[in-house]
Amino acid sequence: MLVNQTSKLQTKLKKAVNKQQKVGLVPTMGALHSGHLALIGEAQKICEQVVVSIFVNPTQFNNASDLEKYPRNLEQDLAQIQSSYPNVIVFAPEVSEIYGKNVAAEEFDFGSITTFMEGEYRAGHFNGVGTIIKRLFNLVKPDFAFFGEKDFQQLRVIQKLVEITEQPVKVVGCATQREVNGLAKSSRNQRLTEEQKEKAAIIYQALETAKNKFNQSSIAEIKTEIKGIFEAYPEFELEYFEIADVKHLVPTETKQTNTPYRAFIAAFVNEVRLIDNIALNY
Ligand SMILES: Nc1ncnc2c1ncn2[C@@H]1O[C@H](COP(=O)(O)OP(=O)(O)OP(=O)(O)O)[C@@H](O)[C@H]1O
Ligand SMILES: CC(C)(CO)[C@@H](O)C(=O)[O-]
Ligand code: BAL
Structure with a gap:
């Protein structure tokens, strides 16, 4: 079922917590493919209540055209989740619901893991990722959170974020899903x-x-x-x-x-x- 507001999300999650269910979070930016569905499948194996967030996070884009052209297809995403995983809560907030009027990233010190590669070529990217994931963790309070190895540096950043912010979340890395020709799904x-x-x-x-x-x-x-x-x-x-x-x-x-x-x-x-x-x- 679809939820846009944090207050409604938290009401639904209270029910899961009262039933002592394990809560799993799968953060995404939507335009779902079988890589995302595999993460949801992994989450379902160990969590009774799974939340999939769909949010194209503006603060992690260092390129305006990349943000503008990022594929968005909420209707199709919801249909895919509904047909395979009907018990999942889909949290798809507006930008203002997450950031209010201040659409800006926090600064984190992730050390060497963000100095090179994506950290080097996408300035500010990992501060944006850290900002949204910290907020999602605070809202959902998941027991487990699931991330793909396709974004391996990001996976390591999230592990570091949990360490820095002392959030009680277990981070689970999931294997990269590929097309038949080897191209990583994206x-x-x-x-x-x-x-x-x-x-x-x-x-x-x-x-x-x-x-x-x-x-x-x-x-x-x-x-x-x-x-x-x-x-x-x-x-x-x-x-x-x-x-x-x-x-x-x-x-x-x-x-x-x-x-x-x-x-x-x-x-x-x-x-x-x-x-x-x-x-x-x-
Ligand atoms: N091929 C894949 N296999 C496994 N996990 C994946 C794959 N593609 C993405 N994921 C994971 O899904 C989560 C959400 O990623 P996201 O919504 O950015 O999709 P994406 O396909 O990585 O998009 P893009 O590559 O265009 O940024 C991340 O944890 C990401 O690592
Ligand atoms: C983890 C994430 C959902 C944060 O916006 C994003 O970086 C992604 O989709 O990999
Ligand atoms: N999948 C990583 C998110 C991004 O490209 O911004």
């Missing part, structure tokens, strides 16, 4: 043509290449190979390809033993920006 894929979606499989192919070469090649060699892959596709612009240790998320050129690494990529197809990542050695 709401922004809706802005691609069918041909672009097919070609965008090179993002995943680049990550797989990095994974296959990780043991026998240096990071410099892997980076050269990935750049070469993208040179063959002039309509794609590689923004970054990095290999970073999972703990600090600091890109590196040298491999340390007994350290788990992931490869991270961001690329533009025309003006649509896609991201993805893969575990390399764990």
Whole structure:
């Protein structure tokens, strides 16, 4: 069922708490796809009451056109949730319900995990994500909250946010759902043509290449190979390809033993920006 106001949401959640039900939160920006539905499915496994928030959060966008063109389709989102998960509460507030008149992000110190990659290329993005998630956690008071590994850096930011703000929420990371060709499901894929979606499989192919070469090649060699892959596709612009240790998320050129690494990529197809990542050695 759909709720737009925080007061109504809290009334509904009181009932769940009185019944000693576990509450799970799945934050989204809507334009739902099977990646989101997988998160809801994971939430349903361990929580009797699941809340899905649908809110295109303005303070996390560093690019006005990206915010304006972000796909929005509340009717279709509600129909999808209703048909698969009829007991879910959908919280879809207006911007004013969350921010009042002050549409601004709080500042957080997330340390090294936000210094590079998304933190570097989307200035202020993670302060915006931290702001909305802190507010949603305060409103919903979930026992568990579910986030996709597709946005791996974001997942680590949320874990850090919980630590900094001492909110009693367990953060659950969920595996990336992909198209048959390997392209990570993403709401922004809706802005691609069918041909672009097919070609965008090179993002995943680049990550797989990095994974296959990780043991026998240096990071410099892997980076050269990935750049070469993208040179063959002039309509794609590689923004970054990095290999970073999972703990600090600091890109590196040298491999340390007994350290788990992931490869991270961001690329533009025309003006649509896609991201993805893969575990390399764990
Ligand atoms: N392919 C996917 N597999 C698993 N989780 C996903 C996937 N895509 C998104 N998610 C997760 O769903 C949640 C909501 O993400 P969001 O609404 O931004 O969708 P999105 O598809 O990531 O959109 P976009 O990529 O355009 O930002 C986040 O926790 C995100 O990591
Ligand atoms: C977590 C989130 C819903 C916060 O707006 C957003 O960043 C997203 O959809 O990944
Ligand atoms: N899925 C991450 C949210 C964003 O791109 O702003």
